Amino acid sequence: MPSIPSSGSIEARARAYGLACGRGRPGPRNAITDVPGVLVGHSTIAEGEVQTGVTAILPHGGNLYRDKPVAAADVLNGFGKSAGLVQVEELGTLETPILLTNTLSVGTCSTALIRRALRENPDIGRTTATVNPVVMECNDGFLSDIQALAVTEEHAFAALDAAGGEVAVGAVGAGRGMSCFGFKGGIGTASRRLTFDGGRFHLGVLVLANFGRAGDLRLPDGRRLVPLDEPTPVEKGSVIIVMATDVPLDHRQLRRVVRRAGVGLARVGSFWGHGSGDIALGFTTANRVNHDEAHDLVPFRMLNESRIDRLFEAMADATQEAVLDALVAAGPLAGRAGNWRPGLRDLLEKDKP
Numbered sequence: 001m002p003s004i005p006s007s008g009s010i011e012a013r014a015r016a017y018g019l020a021c022g023r024g025r026p027g028p029r030n031a032i033t034d035v036p037g038v039l040v041g042h043s044t045i046a047e048g049e050v051q052t053g054v055t056a057i058l059p060h061g062g063n064l065y066r067d068k069p070v071a072a073a074d075v076l077n078g079f080g081k082s083a084g085l086v087q088v089e090e091l092g093t094l095e096t097p098i099l100l101t102n103t104l105s106v107g108t109c110s111t112a113l114i115r116r117a118l119r120e121n122p123d124i125g126r127t128t129a130t131v132n133p134v135v136m137e138c139n140d141g142f143l144s145d146i147q148a149l150a151v152t153e154e155h156a157f158a159a160l161d162a163a164g165g166e167v168a169v170g171a172v173g174a175g176r177g178m179s180c181f182g183f184k185g186g187i188g189t190a191s192r193r194l195t196f197d198g199g200r201f202h203l204g205v206l207v208l209a210n211f212g213r214a215g216d217l218r219l220p221d222g223r224r225l226v227p228l229d230e231p232t233p234v235e236k237g238s239v240i241i242v243m244a245t246d247v248p249l250d251h252r253q254l255r256r257v258v259r260r261a262g263v264g265l266a267r268v269g270s271f272w273g274h275g276s277g278d279i280a281l282g283f284t285t286a287n288r289v290n291h292d293e294a295h296d297l298v299p300f301r302m303l304n305e306s307r308i309d310r311l312f313e314a315m316a317d318a319t320q321e322a323v324l325d326a327l328v329a330a331g332p333l334a335g336r337a338g339n340w341r342p343g344l345r346d347l348l349e350k351d352k353p
Contacts, residue, residue, distance in 0.1 A: 012170065014188070014324040017348050021220055021267075021324070022317030027191040030321075031167040032204030034191040035244040037061065037285050040206065041163030042173030042187070043155040051144040051335040054109060054151060055100040055173035055187060056159040057206060057242050059283050065121045065131055066291045068093035071283035072254035076262050080238060080277025083110045084134035088281065092251030093289050097160060098281065099135045100174035100208045100240055102144065105151035109135045112156035128291070136279060138210035138238040140177030143335030167206070170329030174208050177335060179237065180326060181269065182214025182227035184333050184341040188326030192314035194247060196307065203245040203311060205261075205318040209326040211237035211276050216269035217344075219324070224269075225351070227342050235273030239265065241319055243282035245311070248301040250287070253308065258282035260312045264319025 014020070015030065027034025037060040044053040059069045071094040073085045083106050088094065096117055099109040113133035118124055124131050140146060159173060167189050171178075175186025191204035213235040215226045241261040249257065258280040265278065272278045287300060303311070327344040334340045 012329045012345060014321055014328045017328055019220055019321070019324045019328065021321040022313065024192040024314055024317055027193055027202045027204065029165070029167065030191055031189040032057070032191060032206040032242065032244050033165045033167055034202045035204045035246050035285060038204065038244045039163035039165065040167045041159045041161065042168060043158035043162065044172050044176050045150055045155065046176060049145040049336045050148050050150045051177035051333065052102045052140050052150060053173040053176045054155050054159040055175065055208065056163050057098040058163050059094060059244065059285055063120050064097060065095045065117050065124070068095045068289040068291060069283040069285055070249065070251055070254065070287040070289065071281065072251050072258060073279065073281040074255055074259040076278035076280065077272040077276050079275055080137065080279055081106055082136040082279060084132050087132040088134065094134060094283050095131055096133045098242055099156055099159065101135065101137055101151055102146055102174070102177065103137045103139045104146050104149060106135045106137050108151055108153060109156045112153040115153065116157070116160065136240045136281070138178055138208050138240060138277070140210065142179055142339050143333060143341060144177035145336045169325055171331065171333055175326065175330065178208065178210035179341050180209040180323070181212035181217035183327055183344045184330040185209040186326045186330040188322040188324065188329065190318040190321035190325055192318050194310055194314060196247065201245065201247045203243065203247065203314040203318060205315070205322045206242045207319065207322040207326060208240040209323050211239040211278065212270050213273070218267065218269040225344065225347055234275070235271065236275030238277035241280040243280065243315060244285065245282070246285050247303055247311065248286035249284045250302045253303060253305070254282045254284060256308065257311045257315050260315040261319045263316035264323065267320045268323050
C-alpha cells in the first residue's frame with residue numbers, strides 16, 4: 001500500500017486489509033453517501049497543538065428546514081454534550097445538516113447551523129418556528145488543545161460547503177484528533193445494499209470513533225491487536241454513529257435500526273464504559289415532512305416490519321466495518337504536549353503472514 005497522509009484518505013480502507021464485516025454487499029463507495037442525495041464534507045485544523053475539525057453530513061442538498069427527513073436517535077451511554085437530540089426524538093425529523101466536532105465546539109457549530117438556516121429561511125423565529133441545530137461531539141483533548149476553542153463558525157461553513165459524494169476517512173474533519181482502542185481514530189464509513197420488492201436500496205453509516213480501551217480491539221478474524229503502549233485500565237471516550245438509508249421507515253423503526261449500532265460496537269470490543277458517550281442517529285431520505293404542509297392528512301410509507309431484520313443486520317455490520325475503516329485510514333499522529341497515537345495500519349502491515 002502507498003503511504004497515505006494522516007489528514008484523511010479515501011484509499012486506505014478496512015477492506016484493503018481484509019477487514020470486511022458480515023455477509024452483505026457494500027454499495028459502490030462503501031460509504032454513507034451510497035444513499036442517494038447524502039453528502040459529506042470536512043474542515044480540518046492541523047496546527048501543532050491543535051488537531052481538530054468539523055465534519056458535516058447533509059441528508060440532501062436542498063433546504064432541510066422546509067423539507068425535513070424523518071429521523072431518530074438512540075443513546076447507548078449518555079456521557080455526551082450533543083445538541084438537538086431532544087427535539088429529534090420528540091418530533092422525529094431533522095431540519096439542519098448534522099455537524100460533528102470536538103466537545104467544546106458544539107455551541108459554535110450550533111450557531112453556524114442557525115446562521116445558515118436563517119440565511120435560507122428569513123421567516124425563522126419571526127413568522128414561523130425556530131430551528132433545531134443538530135451537533136454531536138467527541139472529546140479529542142488527548143491529541144488536541146481543546147481549550148484553545150480553535151473551531152470557528154467559518155470552519156463549520158467550510159465543512160458544509162465542501163460536502164460531496166466522496167468521503168475522506170481517518171484523521172480528517174472532526175476525526176482529526178480522535179483516538180480509538182489506543183490507536184489513532186477518526187472518521188470511518190461503510191454501506192450495505194438492500195433489496196425490497198425488487199428495488200435497490202442502501203443503508204450507510206459514518207462513525208466518529210474516539211472510544212475503546214487499549215487492548216480490547218477485536219478484528220473480524222478474532223485477532224486482538226494491542227498498541228505499543230500498555231493497555232489502559234479505563235474505558236473513557238465516545239463514538240458517534242450516523243446512519244442514512246433510502247428505505248422508507250417511520251420514526252419508531254429508525255430508532256430500532258440505529259439501536260443495532262451497539263451490536264457493531266460490541267463486536268469490535270466496546271462495552272460502552274461509564275465515561276463514554278455512545279450515541280446513534282439515523283434518518284431516511286424516503287420519508288420527509290414538508291414544513292409548509294397545507295393538508296390535514298398526508299400519505300406515508302413504511303417498511304413491512306417482518307422485513308426489518310435485514311436492516312438490523314446491515315446496521316450492525318456497517319457500524320463494525322466503519323469503526324475498522326476509521327482505524328485503518330488514520331495514520332499515526334503526534335499532538336498536544338507530545339501525546340502520540342500509533343496507526344493500526346502500521347501494525348497490520350507488520351502482522352501480515
